[in-house]
Amino acid sequence: MIKLRQLDTASSSFEADFEQLRHWSAETDAAIEGRVAEILADVQARGDAAVLEYTARFDRVQAQSMADLQISAADLKAAFESLPPAQAQALQAAAERVRRYHERQxxxxxxxxxYRDEDGTLLGQKVxxxxxxxIYVPGGKxxxxxxVLMNALPAHVAGVGEIIMVVPTPDGTRNPLVLAAAHVAGVHRVFTVGGAQAVAALAYGTATVPRVDKITGPGNAYVASAKKHVFGQVGIDMIAGPSEILVLADGSTPPDWVAMDLFSQAEHDELAQSILLCPDAAYLGEVRAAIERLLPTMPRQAIIKASLEGRGALVLTRSMEEACEISNRIAPEHLEVAAAEPHRxxxxxxxxxxxxxGxxxxxxxxxxxxxxNHVLPTSSTARFSSPLGVYDFQKRSSLIEVSEAGAQLLGPIAAELxxxxxxxxxxRAAELRLKR
Amino acid sequence: MIKLRQLDTASSSFEADFEQLRHWSAETDAAIEGRVAEILADVQARGDAAVLEYTARFDRVQAQSMADLQISAADLKAAFESLPPAQAQALQAAAERVRRYHERQxxxxxxxxxYRDEDGTLLGQKVxxxxxxxIYVPGGKxxxxxxVLMNALPAHVAGVGEIIMVVPTPDGTRNPLVLAAAHVAGVHRVFTVGGAQAVAALAYGTATVPRVDKITGPGNAYVASAKKHVFGQVGIDMIAGPSEILVLADGSTPPDWVAMDLFSQAEHDELAQSILLCPDAAYLGEVRAAIERLLPTMPRQAIIKASLEGRGALVLTRSMEEACEISNRIAPEHLEVAAAEPHRxxxxxxxxxxxxxGxxxxxxxxxxxxxxNHVLPTSSTARFSSPLGVYDFQKRSSLIEVSEAGAQLLGPIAAELxxxxxxxxxxRAAELRLKR
Incomplete structure (x- = not known):
């Protein structure tokens, strides 16, 4: 029996229940922050030597030099060639579709x-x-x-000159599917380092690891804290919170499908959040029954149960319109519209x-x-941020070329202000360009 | 006599000189960070009451309630109408051009x-x-x-529903040109609060100040620290460092013009940086002479002199090509190409x-x-970031609608991975959508 909470928007306690459901603190542990600041400063000061020491300590990988922690292009290719054919084909098919989407983007x-203005002034932006x-890629479990595909391919499509991947290999265990993905996605160099020390190496550069302009990719609390710390020195993508799904249902989708979609988020970890909004009480009951029936069949049922009980909810709404409004308040990472008329x-x-x-x-x-892209804003940050995309690997420079005539027009305005x-x-710089 | 350093790329000490020139530490004072964290927590806990107290203490403005710290739309309009006509016209002309550019953007x-794929799957992005x-607007000096125009107009063009401006008014002094600009730029509400307490009010919301989704605009060290702290809770623009200009000159622009352009950056503050790169030694001498001649005529000559001596430089390069390469290493905020063939x-x-x-x-x-926009990336962050623009006030959501046929194609790939x-x-969520 799963203790999955059910909320009702018509209930007087709804607002309080809803606030409690949404509550999640992104506060970083002060102890982690202090430890990360030390590691960052140490790598900045001592470079490769510090990276080697932390890798030995945290990942239990003994290396004489950074050269031992590099994976060659040949090894990446070998990893790809070692895959079962079905896996290799799936990886390539996924890469092909992700690449095509980002080319459209x-x-x-x-x-x-x-464009040129009426006075001959050129204005624009160079991208x-x-x-x-x-690219930070988590290792281990x-x-x-x-x-790897989702981070590297948009960078590739954007035309980034060099893509450096870091991935920890605890106890020296290398994941062939991860290395194969790096091969397929055209990653240029791979270092088997992780944690705050990998972020530091990328942000500051070492004798071996080149300094990068931006760091993307998910990681644990140490990685997140390190990325936030080096932000400004380099660009970063968002600091990701737990993954979330919100399903808006009108009752027309098979309940088993919706139950499995809720599981597919909940199975990530205990803090993941799965919420179903629906104006049909009977349908909510059917989904609940499907959850009860399917849960025992799931290998990760313990994680799913903890996630659903801790942070999940079925929410009965007065209407689909109200469900949409609640969804806007949540600003979910993933939003499924399991409805007969999704475009409505x-x-x-x-x-x-x-x-x-649909x-x-x-x-x-x-x-x-x-x-x-599957790298998406979490924890309500979709209010102001966007999926990872080609635009994250580009920057813009304004272009301005004021003609002599334009300078006569603009000079007095600029000078006045x-x-x-x-x-x-x-x-006076504007006035000097005026004809006497 | 101004002690403006001159570097020579052919000199053996160039790399060391160049590193020293570029050095600028963005490290925030730990004392400031601690103080800011307290203010943020206090405003989060006590809301308006805390904002009123800090405003009384730091800005010496005694107000009974937040209502006293709001400026009505009528007052903004009155400020605009009180301006000398030339100033009002210049403000409107500038606003009109800035608006037009951002509409193009x-x-x-x-x-x-x-777009729709060959299997009928819809893919895209909703903006x-x-x-x-x-919008944070500094007050005082x-x-x-x-x-105000540069922050509010792109937000307006993007279609932002509500634009809230905060501006401290130390000792109660209100700047009519700032308020007039808010009127012209269509700011919806203005609060005369500033500092970390204003950032906190915007990020968390109070009974009076509504919570916003993003905070943009420059401020002092307290404001910068507060913005970095609330990043994630809300979006922020870049943390700005001192302003910079780099002039690439081929010797064809009147030396007085270039000297005044260097001044126009140096006059911002002592930490601002003005650098001239040129392959023509004689021309560098002419610009130096123009600086000596013009400096005594500048009302802000003390700031200009301190800035040029502390962080400025004339750099003799071997060629224009080399000057371009050095400019790329600096990644300046403002880059003037004072050359006869700028498009070369x-x-x-x-x-x-x-x-x-030109x-x-x-x-x-x-x-x-x-x-x-004049809000531009400083401190080499142009390597990975962009001018403030319409895109900073928009966000994207991926759109995916997989057809039944598409699900048959994609399901096995997703399941394999x-x-x-x-x-x-x-x-299994993918497999459930497969036809039996």
Whole structure:
């Protein structure tokens, strides 16, 4: 019997129940932060020697030099060739679709543009790829080859010059599927280091590890703290919280499908959050029954149960419209619209990392191979941030070329405002360009 | 006599000199961080009451309630109407050009897009504005009305629902040009609060100040520390360092113009950085002479002198190509190409916040009214970040609609990879959609 809470928007306790459900603290442990600051400073000061020491201590990998912690392109290729054929084909098919989607993304929003004004002034933006990026890939129990594809392929499509991957190999155990994914995704160099020391090596550079311009990819609390610390020195993607799914259901999707979709989020870890919103009480009962029936068949049932009981919920709403409004308040990472008319509800959904439309669009298809990125904003950050994409591996420079005629028009405006701000140098620089 | 250092790329000490020139530490004072953390926690706990207390203490403004710290739309309008006509017109002309540029930016890179795959699967991205943003505007000596335009107008063009501005008014002194700019830029609500307490109010919300989704705008060390602290809870723009200009000159621009452009950066503050790169030694001498001659005529000569002597440099390069390469290493905030053929050099310039092409394009025209944003990445962050723009006030959601046929194609791929990662729930969610 699973203790999965059920909320009712018509209940007087709903707001309090809802706040409690949403509560999750992103506060980092102060002890972790202090330890991370030490590691970062040490790697900045001592470089490779410090990285080697921390790798020996935390990953129990003894290496004489950083050369021993590099994986050659030949080894990546060998890992790919060692895969069972079905796995190799699936990896390539997924990579192909992810690449194609990000190429569309580049076309849609990643090109330089400019125009000339009536006075002949050129204005625009030049879009260029980052020179070099670092991708953090977790090792050990949560090693996800699909994340290698999702981080490396948009960087590749953006035209990043060099992609450096770091992946810890606790006790020296290398995951062939992860290395094969690096091969397929065209990662340029791989170092088997992890933790805050890997983030430090990428952010500051060492004799062996080149300094990168941006670091992306998920990691544990040490990695997250290190990324937040080096932010500004290098770019970073979002600091990820626990994964989340929210399913909006009108009752038309088979309950087993929805139950399994909720499981597929809950199985990540105990803090993952799975929520179902539906205006049909009978359907909620059917999904609950499906959960009870299917749970014992799941190898990861202990994690799923802990996640559903701790952070999951079935929510009875007054209507689909209200369900959409609650979804906006949550701003979920993954949002499934398990409804007969998904396009009727989609315009009402303002905040979500990814929106999965219709009964056939299980989140897991998007996680692996539909094409869009699976690195998505968590913990309500979809209110202001976006999926990882080609744009994360590009930056823009404004282009301005003022003609002589334009300078006559703009000079007096700039000078007036500059004098108003007490910045006479600005004003006079504009005035010097005026014809006498 | 100004002690402005000159570097020579052909000198054996160049690399060491160059490193010293670039050195600038962004480390925040630990005492400031501790104080800021207290203020943030206090405002989170006590809301308006805490904001009122800190405002009384730091800005010496006694208010009974937050209502006294709000400026009405009518007051903003009155501030605009009180301006001298030339100032009002300049403000409107600048706003009009900035708005037009950002409308072009929206067209170029801010629209939703989607496509259908051969198997009928819909893929794309929905681009939506943020619901509500906060704009921090410094008060006191460095109050820049132009920054109000540069922060609020892209938010407006993006379609942000509500724009909240905070601006401290030390001793109750309100800057009419700043308030007029808020009127012109269509800011929805203004609170006369500042410092870490204002950032906290925007990030957490109080009874009076609504919680926002993102906070942009420059501020002092307390504001910067507070923004970095609340990052994740809300979005933020970059943490800005001192302002910088780099001028690439081929010797064809009047030396007085270049000298004044260097001043226009140096006059911001003593830590601002002005660098001139040129392959022509005689021209460097002419610019140096112009600096000596013009400096005594500048009202802010003390700041300019301190900035140029402390962080400025004239750099003799072997060629324009080498000058471009050095510019890329610096990744300057503002980059002027004061050359006869600016489009010859522009393709070589990979990293810069804004590129000003040709002798007539003084940085100050771009700062106020050319159209592009003047909020630009500093401290080499142009390697990985971009000018403030419409895209900073939008976020994206992936759209995925897998057809029944698509699910048959994608399901086996997703399942293969999910089993490979040990995530059976993901695999079975995909398999449930397969026809038996």
């Amino acid at each position: 580049l076309e849609a929003c990643g090109r330089s543009w400019s 260029t790829p980052l020179d070099r990026v670092g 949560a090693a996800y080859p699909s994340s 509800w989609e315009p009402l959904l303002r905040h979500a990392g990814a929106i999965f439309l 009964a056939y669009t299980s989140e897991s298809l998007g996680d692996y191979c539909a094409g869009p 500059a004098y108003g701000e007490g910045l006479q140098g600005h004003a | 929206l067209e170029a890179c801010g629209r939703s897009w989607s 939506t504005p943020l619901d509500r943003v906060g 460095a109050a820049y009305p132009s920054s 050099w522009e393709p070589l310039l990979r990293h810069a916040g804004a590129i000003f092409l 002798a007539y394009t003084s940085e100050s025209l771009g700062d106020y009214c050319a159209g592009p 999910a089993y490979g990662e040990g995530l059976q729930g993901h695999a």
